[in-house]
Amino acid sequence: MDSSSRSLSKTFIPTSGAPAAARHEVFPGSIGFQTFVRGGSRVVLAIALLLMPWATLSPSASPPSAIAAPMHIVALAGLTVLALLSFAKVWHRVGAVVFVFGYSALMELLQYYHPERNGNMEDVGANMLGCLAGVVIYTTLKGLYRLMTRKR
DSSP: OOHHHHHHHHHHSOOTTSOHHHHHOSSTTOOOHHHHHHHHHHHHHHHHHHHHHHHHHOGGGOOOHHHHHHHHHHHHHHHHHHHHHTOSSHHHHHHHHHHHHHHHHHHHHHHHHSTTOOOOHHHHHHHHHHHHHHHHHHHHHHHHHHHHHOOO
């Protein structure tokens, strides 16, 4: 093996003896999978939170009352999973979930005072259930990911 192919194998192929940061990099300067997921989740979460006032205060976006509670639960579960994926530290994750719930409660309060919409405590309860469902989904998926990526 000549020196150029040795340097390529050392640079591009992670080895078990390499430091943890180097093992996750496939190419020099590339970002790791977790960093990619965290950044992508932040972008999607930010876009969703920016669109939330339009979706919740627009009279044309009002769902039929029969599916309002399930929609709240699913939407907040998704936002909560995105919030949990967006941060690495536990306290940042807790703060993000509290922020998502507080933001949804603020939207319900604004709906209460909007002449063409109606916000109520049942929707806030559905939002809370959605946040709890999101935490359960995230915790379950994280546990499965750890089981699948664990060294044998």
